[in-house]
Amino acid sequence: MPATELDLREMPPPERHPKIHSAFDDLDAGEVLRIVNDHEPKPLFYEMQAEVETFDAEGYDCRKVEDGKYVADLPKEA
Template sequence: MAETELDLRDVPPPQRHPKIHNAFESLDSGDVLTILNDHEPKPLFYEFRAEVETFDAEGYEVEQRDERTFVAKLPKQ
């Protein structure tokens, strides 16, 4: 299992989701995409659950490290 990390806190909002989707698509089965975000990525979770067949919604995790840092793990089946 490999883990890829994206720090999106300084990426303009319109560029975030395409960047996340591209990174996720490049993962192998069993890998995890970890994103660092400046807000809770709940809309992203719902988007992935509805649109990305290989997203393992059961394995999704998110934690808030401080006011400006949310860490979400998006596993690929």
């Protein structure tokens, strides 16, 4: 699956979720938004699951790469 990467670690927290939603909206069906974050984005997962009809919650994946670096894949339904 093609992925668009968005590194949020240097972005102020109030700007993160709007940026994520905008980038996700720009994806084509079947693409993935990969975010790099300084914490596990579990609240974002629940937000996307509840509010974004095209979010593929079952395809979601998050992994801790190192302290202060989490990588999460937010897939858009095909």
